[in-house]
Amino acid sequence: MTRPRLVTGARLHFDAVRSEHVLLVPEGIVRLNPTAVAVLELCDGERDMDAIVGALSERYAGADVSDDVRGMVDAMRDKGLVVDAGA
Amino acid sequence: MPAPRPLTLIAELSYRCPLRCPYCSNPLEIGAAAYRDELATEDWSRAFRQAAELGVLQLALTGGEPMLRRDLPQLCAAARDAGLYSSLITAGTLFDEARAAELKRAGLDHVQISIQSPDPADNDRIAGNRSFEKKIAAAKLAKRLDFPLTINCVLHRQNLDRIDQILQLALELGAQRLELANTQYYGWAVPNQAALMPTRAQLEYGEAAVQRFRERVGPALDVLWVLPDYYEDLPKPCMGGWARTALVVAPNGDVFPCQAASTIPGLTFDNVRAHPLEWIWNESEAFTRFRGTDWMQEPCRTCPLGRQEQDFGGCRCQAMRLTGDAAATDPVCRFSPEHHRVLKAREAAPDGEFVYRTMRPIADGVR
Numbered sequence: 498m499t500r501p502r503l504v505t506g507a508r509l510h511f512d513a514v515r516s517e518h519v520l521l522v523p524e525g526i527v528r529l530n531p532t533a534v535a536v537l538e539l540c541d542g543e544r545d546m547d548a549i550v551g552a553l554s555e556r557y558a559g560a561d562v563s564d565d566v567r568g569m570v571d572a573m574r575d576k577g578l579v580v581d582a583g584a
Numbered sequence: 585m586p587a588p589r590p591l592t593l594i595a596e597l598s599y600r601c602p603l604r605c606p607y608c609s610n611p612l613e614i615g616a617a618a619y620r621d622e623l624a625t626e627d628w629s630r631a632f633r634q635a636a637e638l639g640v641l642q643l644a645l646t647g648g649e650p651m652l653r654r655d656l657p658q659l660c661a662a663a664r665d666a667g668l669y670s671s672l673i674t675a676g677t678l679f680d681e682a683r684a685a686e687l688k689r690a691g692l693d694h695v696q697i698s699i700q701s702p703d704p705a706d707n708d709r710i711a712g713n714r715s716f717e718k719k720i721a722a723a724k725l726a727k728r729l730d731f732p733l734t735i736n737c738v739l740h741r742q743n744l745d746r747i748d749q750i751l752q753l754a755l756e757l758g759a760q761r762l763e764l765a766n767t768q769y770y771g772w773a774v775p776n777q778a779a780l781m782p783t784r785a786q787l788e789y790g791e792a793a794v795q796r797f798r799e800r801v802g803p804a805l806d807v808l809w810v811l812p813d814y815y816e817d818l819p820k821p822c823m824g825g826w827a828r829t830a831l832v833v834a835p836n837g838d839v840f841p842c843q844a845a846s847t848i849p850g851l852t853f854d855n856v857r858a859h860p861l862e863w864i865w866n867e868s869e870a871f872t873r874f875r876g877t878d879w880m881q882e883p884c885r886t887c888p889l890g891r892q893e894q895d896f897g898g899c900r901c902q903a904m905r906l907t908g909d910a911a912a913t914d915p916v917c918r919f920s921p922e923h924h925r926v927l928k929a930r931e932a933a934p935d936g937e938f939v940y941r942t943m944r945p946i947a948d949g950v951r
Contacts, residue, residue, distance in 0.1 A: 505730060505732045506694050512639075514639040521641060521669040523671060523693070523694040523696075523760065524642060524761075574803070576803060577760075
């Protein structure tokens with residue numbers, strides 16, 4: 498995965514009725530925890546993985562988030578929710 | 585206990601359609617005067633807002649053929665304003681460059697195009713309309729406009745043998761999703777049941793073909809296989825449970841817990857022109873009648889597998905049709921005393937002649 502982006506048609510949405518973030522996809526709803534939202538907001542097809550990890554590490558006071566972030570993006574890719582803009 | 589919140593609104597914008605598919609899920613009474621009295625743009629827009637306030641996130645714009653509504657761009661914009669994710673469920677024959685681009689600008693999120701068969705002549709025979717080339721052009725146009733594309737194919741005895749070609753076609757078209765919907769026996773599929781009922785061998789081949797395809801292609805194309813429930817021996821959680829996750833609004837504004845619910849006698853269905861959706865969902869007789877598990881009879885009430893909250897007793901419309909009692913256990917269930925009716929229905933008729941969908945009065949004896 499070089500430059501991840503949300504799959505075509507996927508849209509981040511705040512569900513005000515249930516007070517939670519969701520990813521809306523064709524005929525599907527994926528509930529997201531705050532970390533997943535933070536990662537997916539950075540998956541814009543421009544940033545590469547290092548840039549995404551760097552931005553999140555900064556947000557979480559320099560913590561080493563690399564493995565967690567890469568694991569999360571890979572899991573999203575395996576579910577077809579994230580694709581590689583660099584492929 | 586408060587009612588659960590719905591996630592999906594199925595908006596049947598019109599029952600008009602250029603296709604005549606013999607398994608259409610619309611009611612047999614689509615030609616009735618009541619259904620020709622279609623909701624106005626502002627009625628639909630209000631319903632979308634009320635649905636969003638109730639918790640709905642997904643909107644299916646369907647029919648009939650939703651492209652026949654001239655105000656479709658306004659409806660897509662209203663859906664987007666309400667915060668809903670919108671899907672257009674179309675046969676594709678009217679999805680031309682100018683109209684598709686207009687829908688894109690209006691905020692339509694996703695396009696689903698049906699095919700009846702991967703073989704052009706067979707597609708046109710099943711659809712009762714020359715439509716294959718237009719569908720393929722529509723799918724390519726949807727891709728060009730950067731819509732996520734779903735291909736939908738209703739499966740039955742007369743197209744299941746082409747399953748490998750269906751999978752290949754969806755891949756070649758660049759679809760993101762493929763819905764392989766084994767026929768459910770509601771609406772027009774009821775008078776066509778014997779012509780549509782697949783064999784067990786066809787279904788086993790089909791399921792294995794889907795599995796092989798998934799392993800080969802991976803997540804780039806998500807293949808959904810809707811279970812053929814007449815070959816199951818435990819019922820499906822129909823609609824995710826009665827009035828639990830979804831609601832259906834008919835072209836005239838009547839609101840149903842599922843597309844087939846109008847076949848259940850004795851239930852009163854309320855209309856969005858007269859009542860807010862919230863009241864219809866939470867309070868109306870039709871929505872509360874089979875919600876939860878309190879209405880269940882034996883054998884559901886003391887289900888030996890404890891599946892009451894998993895399958896919700898199966899499908900109420902199927903129970904009605906096969907046993908005459910909408911509160912009975914779905915006879916797909918092996919514990920139903922009427923399960924033999926499902927076993928009998930697996931026997932296919934030899935001729936395979938279709939009763940095509942029509943808005944004209946249908947011949948006596950069809951049902």
